[in-house]
Amino acid sequence: xxxxxxxxxxxxxxxxxxxxxxxxxxxxxxxxxxxxxxxxxxxxxxxxxxxxxxxxxxxxxxxxxxxxxxxxxxxxxxxxxxxxxxxxxxxxxxxxxxxxxxxxxxxxxxxxxxxxxxxxxxxxxxxxxxxxxxxxxxxxxxxxxxxxxxxxxxxxxxxxxxxxxxxxxxxxxxxxxxxxxxxxxxxxxxxxxxxxxxxxxxxxxxxxxxxxxxxxxxxxxxxxxxxxxxxxxxxxxxxxxxxxxxxxxxxxxxxxxxxxxxxxxxxxxxxxxxxxxxxxxxxxxxxxxxxxxxxxxxxxxxxxxxxxxxxxxxxxxxxxxxx
Numbered sequence: 001x002x003x004x005x006x007x008x009x010x011x012x013x014x015x016x017x018x019x020x021x022x023x024x025x026x027x028x029x030x031x032x033x034x035x036x037x038x039x040x041x042x043x044x045x046x047x048x049x050x051x052x053x054x055x056x057x058x059x060x061x062x063x064x065x066x067x068x069x070x071x072x073x074x075x076x077x078x079x080x081x082x083x084x085x086x087x088x089x090x091x092x093x094x095x096x097x098x099x100x101x102x103x104x105x106x107x108x109x110x111x112x113x114x115x116x117x118x119x120x121x122x123x124x125x126x127x128x129x130x131x132x133x134x135x136x137x138x139x140x141x142x143x144x145x146x147x148x149x150x151x152x153x154x155x156x157x158x159x160x161x162x163x164x165x166x167x168x169x170x171x172x173x174x175x176x177x178x179x180x181x182x183x184x185x186x187x188x189x190x191x192x193x194x195x196x197x198x199x200x201x202x203x204x205x206x207x208x209x210x211x212x213x214x215x216x217x218x219x220x221x222x223x224x225x226x227x228x229x230x231x232x233x234x235x236x237x238x239x240x241x242x243x244x245x246x247x248x249x250x251x252x253x254x255x256x257x258x259x260x261x262x263x264x265x266x267x268x269x270x271x272x273x274x275x276x277x278x279x280x281x282x283x284x285x286x287x288x289x290x291x292x293x294x295x296x297x298x299x300x301x302x303x304x305x306x307x308x309x310x311x312x313x314x315x316x317x318x319x320x321x322x323x
Contacts, residue, residue: 030054087163088146090139095129098122134170141166141184144209148188151207154197162191165226174225178218182210186218193230198237200275202303235260235269235278238302242282245301246293255285263319272312276304280312288322 029036030049037050047057085092098121102110110118130136142163149159165187169175175183185208192199201219205212223230236257243253259281263269269277279302286293295306302309 028056030056086160087167088142088159090135090142091129098125137175137180138167138170141170141180144181144184145188148185148204148207152188152192152199152203154192154199155195158188158191158195158197161194162188165190165222165228168226169222172225174222178221179210179214181208182214182218183222185210185215186222189215189219190223190228190230193233194228196237198233198241200238200303202275206303233274235264235274235281238275238278239282242278242298242301246282246286246297248282248286248291248293249289252282252285252289252291255289256281259284259316259320263316266319268315268319273304273308275302276308276312278302279304280309280316283309284313284316 028038028047030038030052032054033049033052035049035051038056039048039050040046041048045058046055048055098118100122102115102118104110130139145162145166146159149162162184166184169183169187185204189199189201189204192204201212201216205215208215222228239253239256239260243256256278260269260278263281279298282302283293283295283298286298295309299306299309
């Protein structure tokens with residue numbers, strides 16, 4: 001006689017461990033020798049009597065997760081139900097795509113007939129992924145944002161923010177009368193500003209297919225229409241990257257930040273370009289630290305003119321009391 005004695009399990013909202021109690025924790029008795037000493041083999045999925053060796057149960061399946069979690073937040077972080085959604089794709093990454101490789105599941109090359117069939121399927125799949133002009137607009141714009149973001153070397157978070165901003169402009173019909181490329185570039189520049197990633201308009205325009213003036217106009221229009229809050233750009237944000245490209249030491253970076261801080265407190269930054277201001281401070285610091293760089297070298301890295309550097313340099317040196 002086999003008696004299966006099962007304990008009543010209570011569901012605790014604080015801990016789901018009780019709700020997922022394994023078979024090994026239940027009390028069972030061997031049907032052969034009535035011994036209660038049973039051993040669970042996780043590798044074989046079997047429940048074996050220790051005394052007589054009878055396999056009480058076999059091919060057990062563990063329906064619980066393979067990971068361990070001790071609280072609700074850990075369970076949420078470790079749960080996996082497919083790839084995460086993303087705003088950087090027009091379908092949020094929920095659809096699948098036919099692989100471009102002409103190979104089957106075993107890695108064997110497809111026959112010419114099969115290759116032609118797969119090519120037609122790929123073409124139809126691309127067509128049905130966008131159901132109307134709005135989705136085609138979104139698909140093209142998000143691909144442009146991804147292309148420009150890759151060229152600028154900005155993190156994934158900036159692409160997500162830029163995609164969200166563009167989706168808002170599309171839903172509020174702010175794109176009418178403007179080019180998709182221009183609005184996409186303006187959204188990317190706005191995302192860089194919001195995420196504190198220092199990229200100048202000149203740098204963004206360099207990877208875009210539209211002119212710098214149009215990017216600036218579109219950026220202002222989008223940010224004002226959507227009520228985006230943008231903090232002023234701090235010239236110090238450009239210092240590490242510019243100094244790294246110029247191969248300047250840490251001492252020059254520290255001196256540059258000191259020059260920017262002192263002159264900014266005296267109101268010298270008001271109305272000035274942050275990139276030109278940072279470039280002039282770097283030029284001044286390189287001279288003071290005996291790591292001289294020419295105005296042309298600094299101007300090329302910061303994408304400003306030598307005249308701008310000379311003017312800002314003279315103003316900063318006067319404010320610092322250095323001749």
